[in-house]
Amino acid sequence: MSDSAHPPAGHIRVAPIDRAVEILDALPGGGVVLTTVESLLNWARSASIWPLTFGLACCAIEMMQAYATRFDLDRIGVIPRATPRQADCILVAGRCTIKMAPIVRRLWEQMPEPKYVISMGSCATCGGPFYYDNYSILKGIDTVIPVDVYVPGCPPRPEALIEGILKLQEKIRKEPFLRRRSRVGAGLGA
């Protein structure tokens, strides 16, 4: 994940929990404790991904369908939040224009860490059918924000989106969350 959004190290106050993680990590056998705590935290985090209610184009309709009856993303703990301050995942659903790109970037910057991005559909992934002969569509949202999971399709079915979210859950479960957090806090980057 890019850390360009973070100010230089000197300006950051390291939280006590991150100090504790650093000390624990240095202790003999501390890594085992840390990993156990981490896997518990990751298990909890992966089962409550709260994405931002944010739709750009066609894929947003399939996203809504995934939230609604029959597919019901609530089952896997995905509850849409209307403000980036409460969200920890952004689902970029649909084509993003050059005019819209700074706003997507700002929304991503407004989200608290740890944050994830799912690029839904061909347009968000690479420009899709709007790649050629086009002057207004961004050729992939990963030119603006870092993407964790790409969901292919035009538009992807709700099942495909669910698969994408499950992949993101897998990624979160494997993440060295506490260590990464302390490194980011110290301004060292992930």
Added chain:
Amino acid sequence: MALRTEELILNMGPQHPSTHGVLRLIVTLDGENITEVHPDIGYLHSSVEKMLEHRTFAQGIALTDRGMDYLTALANEEVYILAVERLAGIEVPERARYIRTILLELQRIASHLLWLGTFGIDLGAFTAFLWCMRERERVMDLFEAVTGGRLHHVYFRIGGVYEDLPEGWTDRVLEFCDYFLQRLPEYDELLTGNPIFKVRTQGVGVLPREVAIAMGASGPVGRASGVAYDVRKADPYEVYDRVEFDIPVYTEGDCYARYLVRMEEMRQSVRIIRQCIAQLPGGSIRARVPLSLRPPKGEVYVHTESPRGDLGIYMVSDGSEKPYRVKIRAPSFSNLYALTEMMRGWKVADVIAILGSVDIVLSDVDR
């Protein structure tokens, strides 16, 4: 001493839970009253008109699905191929015309259901959203059985449709029609007679008839303001002149009237579908059309009634295999500008109700 007041400028969107896409509204407020609304559009401009100039006539169909109003993919395909067929003078087989009409009306039901669901969310009735999506899922299944796609179909072809209907599909459609008509009274119980819903919509956001005509508002927005104009009746295409249906017209021009128009339109769509299935002839589904179609030099304007209103295409051919110029007349664009008139003088909380009742799709506004 007089109290000093000043105007407040409020920015809504482009990321807002109820702007139905990426619309940005710059609202000028006097206290809580709206003095002016300025919609800022272009956040979803896909340059589809320019792109169509670089695609052959057959390739353009896939682009109209995505680049234009994405909720009514088939209606976009319809207006595009109608323009090409009129340019090239292609005669479409009867069966294909009936199939197209059935699918267009199913599309209208799907689109209105999504509108009803999101309008329900805007006004705090979350149940409506879940119910509408349940019904919409069944329409999606019907689409998938025929076209293979849920949202973007690329099913209509110049001179017909891609493939014949699968076996037993018409029975499934009739079954859906029965099911749907049973469900509609439930919506009436949930919303039509709901006192909270009525207070928030009745008399709110009135669009007078003259203003609606001057602003070019069409579709359900126009018909709720007393403009009895429906392209399906005024300038029939496909087989709309062979089926019986009524156009619901209300004169109130408020959010509630726009809601009632759409509810009635869904019932009328079911009526059209049933008649089409009863009359469905056999035979060929596609006329023989050369792969690299070169229509003669000329220009054509075709308009159809998409679920959002009067959707038109102006197409110029220079005799090559690509159109020289395509101009899309989008219904949402005109309806969006009628919005500025509807909102003036209302409270800021009514912005959501009025915006929801107009049913704009930003992909249609910006193209």
